[in-house]
Amino acid sequence: MQTVAIVGVGLIGASFGLAIRKSGFSGHILGVSSRPAVEAGLATGAISDAATLEEAVSKADLIYLAQPVDRIMETLGWLGAKARPETLITDAGSTKSAIVSAAAALQYAPFVGGHPMAGKETRGAQSADADLFRNRTYVLTPHLHPVPGNFRRLLDAIGAKVIEMTAEEHDATVALTSHLPQLVSTALAALMAGQNQPGVKDVFGSGLLDMTRLALSPAELWSSILATNKANVIQGLDRYTQVLAELKQALLMDDLDAFFGRAAEFSATLRKPNYKTK
Amino acid sequence: MQTVAIVGVGLIGASFGLAIRKSGFSGHILGVSSRPAVEAGLATGAISDAATLEEAVSKADLIYLAQPVDRIMETLGWLGAKARPETLITDAGSTKSAIVSAAAALQYAPFVGGHPMAGKETRGAQSADADLFRNRTYVLTPHLHPVPGNFRRLLDAIGAKVIEMTAEEHDATVALTSHLPQLVSTALAALMAGQNQPGVKDVFGSGLLDMTRLALSPAELWSSILATNKANVIQGLDRYTQVLAELKQALLMDDLDAFFGRAAEFSATLRKPNYKTK
Numbered sequence: 001m002q003t004v005a006i007v008g009v010g011l012i013g014a015s016f017g018l019a020i021r022k023s024g025f026s027g028h029i030l031g032v033s034s035r036p037a038v039e040a041g042l043a044t045g046a047i048s049d050a051a052t053l054e055e056a057v058s059k060a061d062l063i064y065l066a067q068p069v070d071r072i073m074e075t076l077g078w079l080g081a082k083a084r085p086e087t088l089i090t091d092a093g094s095t096k097s098a099i100v101s102a103a104a105a106l107q108y109a110p111f112v113g114g115h116p117m118a119g120k121e122t123r124g125a126q127s128a129d130a131d132l133f134r135n136r137t138y139v140l141t142p143h144l145h146p147v148p149g150n151f152r153r154l155l156d157a158i159g160a161k162v163i164e165m166t167a168e169e170h171d172a173t174v175a176l177t178s179h180l181p182q183l184v185s186t187a188l189a190a191l192m193a194g195q196n197q198p199g200v201k202d203v204f205g206s207g208l209l210d211m212t213r214l215a216l217s218p219a220e221l222w223s224s225i226l227a228t229n230k231a232n233v234i235q236g237l238d239r240y241t242q243v244l245a246e247l248k249q250a251l252l253m254d255d256l257d258a259f260f261g262r263a264a265e266f267s268a269t270l271r272k273p274n275y276k277t278k
Numbered sequence: 279m280q281t282v283a284i285v286g287v288g289l290i291g292a293s294f295g296l297a298i299r300k301s302g303f304s305g306h307i308l309g310v311s312s313r314p315a316v317e318a319g320l321a322t323g324a325i326s327d328a329a330t331l332e333e334a335v336s337k338a339d340l341i342y343l344a345q346p347v348d349r350i351m352e353t354l355g356w357l358g359a360k361a362r363p364e365t366l367i368t369d370a371g372s373t374k375s376a377i378v379s380a381a382a383a384l385q386y387a388p389f390v391g392g393h394p395m396a397g398k399e400t401r402g403a404q405s406a407d408a409d410l411f412r413n414r415t416y417v418l419t420p421h422l423h424p425v426p427g428n429f430r431r432l433l434d435a436i437g438a439k440v441i442e443m444t445a446e447e448h449d450a451t452v453a454l455t456s457h458l459p460q461l462v463s464t465a466l467a468a469l470m471a472g473q474n475q476p477g478v479k480d481v482f483g484s485g486l487l488d489m490t491r492l493a494l495s496p497a498e499l500w501s502s503i504l505a506t507n508k509a510n511v512i513q514g515l516d517r518y519t520q521v522l523a524e525l526k527q528a529l530l531m532d533d534l535d536a537f538f539g540r541a542a543e544f545s546a547t548l549r550k551p552n553y554k555t556k
Contacts, residue, residue, distance in 0.1 A: 117483045137481055163480060173475055177482035181489040183525055184466055188459060189541035191521045197451055201547060202441060203415055204455035205395045210488045211459040212545040219538035227532055237526050241519060243469045247461055248515050254505055260497035263467035267490040269479060 001150050002027040005056035005063045007075055009033035009041040011120055012092050013066030014128035017046035022130040023157035030056050040125035057082050062151060065091035070224035073102040083109035088148055090114050094174065096141045096167035098228035112151065113141035113167055115174070116160065121216070134159030141167040175232030180240060182214050182222060183233070189215035279428050280305040283334035283341045285353055287311035287319040289398055290370045291344030292406030295324035300408040301435035308334050318403035335360050340429060343369035348502035351380040361387035366426055368392050372452065374419045374445035376506035390429065391419035391445055393452070394438065399494070412437030419445040453510035458518060460492050460500060461511070467493035
């Protein structure tokens with residue numbers, strides 16, 4: 001692999017550039033993005049050259065789409081008949097089924113969907129980190145093509161823990177582990193925002209800060225994620241509402257032990273070293 | 279103030295002992311607790327002497343009840359006719375109305391309810407911290423008696439930010455800022471514990487860890503808190519369920535901007551330096 005093109009030089013895209021450079025990749029890293037993002041990417045060394053998408057598609061062995069979900073789908077449409085069979089296209093979008101469908105537009109180039117379970121509270125190439133993917137789960141959803149060995153070795157080299165599953169399995173899973181927690185946090189903060197209760201903004205502990213951190217996320221980041229996983233997310237919300245109703249009954253009966261026990265055991269499992277992502 | 283007795287030498291009780299010592303209190307600090315807790319308190323310097331409740335009630339100028347809510351109510355019943363008018367009784371329980379009612383048993387001693395909004399993930403005197411209360415909100419619920427000046431100065435000296443409100447206001451507020459977030463986290467973890475979905479324990483990011491940290495809390499810590507604030511908590515759960523239903527409708531309509539905007543604004547407000555507790 002001689003030339004990698006990163007489309008969308010934000011936190012994920014720039015971190016991917018820094019990570020492959022750190023792991024020994026010595027070829028060109030083209031950055032296709034807005035002018036400020038490209039400048040930040042050049043300044044941090046995440047990319048070696050600015051490029052247009054036309055230039056990227058003619059030169060790159062790997063095109064890494066690190067845009068928001070809706071933009072990735074647009075780019076795949078644009079790449080359609082232009083991307084060459086020698087160029088692997090992959091993406092880092094937060095949902096996979098809609099993106100895999102959009103990738104059907106690629107007439108010649110192979111495509112492998114991807115989703116690195118990595119992030120930060122701060123955005124942009126300025127916050128990029130060469131170790132962002134280290135020891136984090138990185139889902140791949142190979143579809144028409146198996147994962148090419150050189151791409152897989154690149155992910156291994158940057159320390160990612162690769163898991164393969166179908167796009168449908170991925171979306172059903174992240175609906176529960178990522179999209180539902182986001183909405184649960186947003187709903188909690190929205191409820192409190194509507195309270196006149198004196199003291200709500202003063203009388204709280206670190207628990208409320210934990211539970212409202214995700215709620216800081218802007219709608220612009222989430223609207224296309226949720227729109228492309230709506231059925232799974234609605235199902236998750238319905239199940240969660242059901243669990244809340246059961247919890248309310250348990251509270252009325254002073255019978256919370258089993259609930260708390262199951263919840264604590266699951267939460268502890270997430271934190272076992274094997275599963276640790278943070 | 280010459281002698282302080284701490285009843286319940288766990289994280290909060292032992293931290294109170296360390297904090298007043300650090301702030302210059304040079305009198306006796308009696309510890310009334312289980313043998314291992316007393317030994318840990320003596321080892322860390324949080325208390326200067328072990329004592330029985332009988333000894334504490336005959337010697338202390340201030341009795342600081344740092345037990346679980348149900349145990350505080352039992353201790354108040356026991357103190358009933360025994361506590362002298364010269365001894366201020368206060369507590370650090372997580373709910374206040376039930377405790378204030380139980381404090382009616384005190385025939386001679388003045389009582390001021392309290393709730394330090396401070397904690398840690400680890401429990402016990404071993405985890406005690408002289409700065410646990412520094413810059414944290416400390417709610418007082420004076421009832422029949424105003425807050426004595428020497429107790430107020432003690433709280434100021436350990437860096438606590440004292441807010442006075444009624445027990446009812448306190449309980450309505452923490453139902454939203456503490457008890458509801460706990461149940462929201464427990465319900466989320468309980469839902470996931472019940473999933474067969476492959477990958478739920480592997481494919482997640484730091485958001486799920488945030489949202490399930492509270493769910494690690496054991497039922498034994500929460501059962502008496504929730505039992506003594508049940509009406510407020512049920513009302514909070516009902517309102518939250520309503521907000522989730524509204525959020526579901528907004529998702530179906532692809533109209534999440536206002537929801538996310540309100541939630542993000544509230545969450546940012548909590549994090550302004552004035553409100554910062556962590």
